[in-house]
Amino acid sequence: MAEASAEKRPEPAGTRVKWNVEQLKSSYVNFANANSTREEVVMNFGLNASWDRSQPEMEIELAHRIVMSPFAAKR
Template sequence: MADENAQPNASGAPQTPKVIWDDSNMRMSYANVVNATSTREEVTLFFGINKTWNASEKEFHVTLTDRIVVNPYAAKRLVMLLSGVLAQYEKRFGPLDLDLRDPSATNP
């Protein structure tokens, strides 16, 4: 993303602004379930915890804990960021196999 207010460096190219991450008000949440919906103006991500421990149950009980709403541009950047992070993860630790056809799969 180019910043129109960025000052050019000695070569004439705009400098990338420094990002300062302020984690003083950060909170942590854990989720093992994620879902998403969208409208034209926003993408909503739902995070929760599956509390059903028996995989043979006919119903799964998920407690939703967080809802994050972003615009479509931020959602696209999130997809690109997560794709990169997962590619690095699989390079270090091996591929993540998600067999969505087998509900009894034991992926964490």
């Protein structure tokens, strides 16, 4: 009887998402930075290869920058 009631349940409302991962590339990062203005949100991702925190300056190798509208970032 439980199976019959499960079949009658309506599908959840909304758009179904299908992920296309053919062009997907993965990267390891240990640094992230985000900035925003009224027009855009910018997120930078990179790698900090230095483990010495006493250095006066460190170099981050940026690998990815994502830029989007605030509306898309909130969504």
